[in-house]
Amino acid sequence: MLEPNVVQDHEIEHLIKDVHELYGYDFSLYSRASFKRRVNRICLIDKFTSFAELRYTIINDPEYLKHFIEEITVNVTEMFRDPHFFKSLREDILPQLGTYPLIRIWVAGCSTGEEAYSIAILLKEAGLYHKCLIYATDINPSVLEIASSGIFPINQMKTYSENYILSGGKKDFSDYYTANYDSAKFDKSLKEKMILSTHNLVSDSSFNSFQLIICRNVLIYFDKKLQERVFHLFDDSLENLGYLALGSKETLRFSHLQNHYQQLDVQKIWKKVDHNQ
């Protein structure tokens, strides 16, 4: 069912202001249509029949805010989603990264971690896992708990396995997890090189330098101004000749930084060309 239209545009403005002033989360530069749809969806899920109820709850219940942040951000993700992207990582990017003594990768907006685990599998199969670090960050602490558990729904495994094969995977995908009744627990070793942490792309700054930054289907929720800011954050965090990977419909084309980057073939991967000297 389509979510009802409970919340009006001007009410969205109030809500954004409240959440920012009280809790420090700034959603003012999120794409408005998508944000509004999420707010209406929350009203449906939590059975608020008016904006006033939602606003009252948010203002007076800091615990509820946690849930609000969880639901306002989209956490739909998959392992090896867009398999051809992962094939490109496997075949074109990882051999380049293999020349570094230590490979640092940032999965920004990692949600429940499926992509970070996919990257870990790629690195293992490329024989590079021993010398890598995968930083996986998200605005939302509770999705990171799921990422940390490494437990995902078993009914997804068929799709993931198909994706894995399409990405060029040669092993038996089920070797990577232990099946339970309704869940699949991924091998602990896939987490050894993973550093999970909260990071808000809107307000937090660069925290390390990387050779590969993966941020797919996060920027679609941001307006152009915020996107530009995040591109600068990535640029500050990316070594020369490092790679930036975006979602299949996202682009660096509208950014001032585009001249410092070279796009590789059809996948949405850009290489940073030397410009900081």
Place this chain on the structure above:
Amino acid sequence: MMVDNNTELVIIGGSAGSLQVIIHLIKNLDGELGFSIILVVHRKAQSVSILQSLLQQFSKIEVLEIEDKTEIEANKIYIAPADYHLLFDDKKNVSLDRSEKLHFSRPSIDVSFSSASDIFGDRLVAVLLSGANSDGVEGLQHVKKNGGKVWIQDPDTAQVDYMPRQAMEQVRFNQLITPETLPDDINKLKKL
């Protein structure tokens, strides 16, 4: 005499059995319509989208697949990308959204129709074509409520009639269209 509102957007939703209708439409559209056309079609996500190049072969008008931050311009045909919902921030700017599927579909016709109707109101024409599920029905209800025009493919002319039949039963439509007359119906929306 009533002054007819100028159309600013024609949004077309289709699922199984809609491609032939769309191809026939595109072959017979006038060049300078003065508004844009957006297609929201259920299809499988592929690494390279072929629908855009397929449709471009038949079209005088430029056909583009929407990407993040694509700006919508008049006299162009846009395709909603597979595996994303398409929403409207304002008349020029759209947002893509990879949230949960609706009616097992992403893009969902309901989501795009209803979002377009919020922005375009009575300047919108929404067309629902052949298909096998009930996506689009709620969207058309929003379009109607916001003063837009609702066109439904005559189920008797649809390869798969479930979707248009559901819509016909549940929405107060303005017009039933057939694959043959649709191009002309749209050409006639052109600003005089």
